[in-house]
Amino acid sequence: MLACLLIDNFDDYLIEITELLAFYSYKWELGDSGEVYIDFDSIGDRIHVLIYELELQHGEIGARIGVAPTRLASFAAAHAATVEAPFFVSPAQLEEFLAEQSISYLPISDKIEERLRTLGLQTLGQVAHIDVRTLVNQFGRAGKLMSELSRGIDLAPLPSELQPVGADEGMRQMGIWDGREDVKTHRQPVPIAVVSDDAGYPRSLLFDHMEGIEIFITIVDIWTIENHWWSEQKTNCEYFEIIECGAEFTSILYKDLNHSKWYMFYR
Numbered sequence: 001m002l003a004c005l006l007i008d009n010f011d012d013y014l015i016e017i018t019e020l021l022a023f024y025s026y027k028w029e030l031g032d033s034g035e036v037y038i039d040f041d042s043i044g045d046r047i048h049v050l051i052y053e054l055e056l057q058h059g060e061i062g063a064r065i066g067v068a069p070t071r072l073a074s075f076a077a078a079h080a081a082t083v084e085a086p087f088f089v090s091p092a093q094l095e096e097f098l099a100e101q102s103i104s105y106l107p108i109s110d111k112i113e114e115r116l117r118t119l120g121l122q123t124l125g126q127v128a129h130i131d132v133r134t135l136v137n138q139f140g141r142a143g144k145l146m147s148e149l150s151r152g153i154d155l156a157p158l159p160s161e162l163q164p165v166g167a168d169e170g171m172r173q174m175g176i177w178d179g180r181e182d183v184k185t186h187r188q189p190v191p192i193a194v195v196s197d198d199a200g201y202p203r204s205l206l207f208d209h210m211e212g213i214e215i216f217i218t219i220v221d222i223w224t225i226e227n228h229w230w231s232e233q234k235t236n237c238e239y240f241e242i243i244e245c246g247a248e249f250t251s252i253l254y255k256d257l258n259h260s261k262w263y264m265f266y267r
Helices: 010-024 046-058 071-080 091-099 110-118 124-128 132-139 141-150 168-174
Strands: 002-006 028-030 035-039 064-068 193-196 202-206 214-227 235-244 250-256 261-266
Touching: 002 046, 002 071, 010 035, 010 046, 035 071, 064 071, 071 091, 091 124, 110 132, 124 141, 132 141, 202 235, 202 250
Parallel strands: none
Antiparallel strands: 002 035, 002 064, 028 035, 193 202, 202 214, 214 235, 235 250, 250 261
16 A cells, blocks of 8 residues: 655745655655555554654645545545545555546647547546556556556556666666665656567567557667776666657656666666
8 A cells, every 4th residue: 555645835845844754664655646655564553753853844735635446546536635635545455546546647648638638538437447558549648657657557666776886877877866865856767568579679668468459659769878888797788768659748768788688668
């Protein structure tokens, strides 16, 4: 279970929040809309102690808590909560709860949300009833993500380590990770299956948990970096800045040439 903590003027308390979270829970993640996701199984009722310590320093901070099995559900639950009363969604309630929620909770661009509303889709329940292949054909990877989240599927675990392995220098060069242990700029690389063309360049991405789904990509830039070249642990990585079919922004794909494995992380 995940707890989503919404706090008014979140950035004003960012340093204190991250310090307290590091003490109370080893799994947590800052969101993009002034929220933080916490492993509720590890923090439990101590989340109220965390809020109490913040309010000792700053007074009333308007904290609201939503607890649910997925990020999206806990985010929606936190919006349904009040300062006095957290909102709890059990696994048995998840499907029914999500079905009633607005598509505005989906992590998608305004352009995609507008397209969904033009198609008459207003709730997550309506999105969940559409075949995933139809969504992928229309919106690329964003369509796959919408299908998963609206059905209560959240495959990305909360990070338990801050520093990515084998991608640090490439991330620095892209400005995604600047070397500080700053969770707000950190992105964890994710293993991914790739279909390559005859020249060995990536042509498309495969998703194991959805058989038959293949996302075609366009390569924008390519570069190679030898990490830790001075040591026995040196790694050679080939990086690709790509745009996925239906996407509006670029992502970074890289291949660990030492082990012939592909990874991906997002801006």
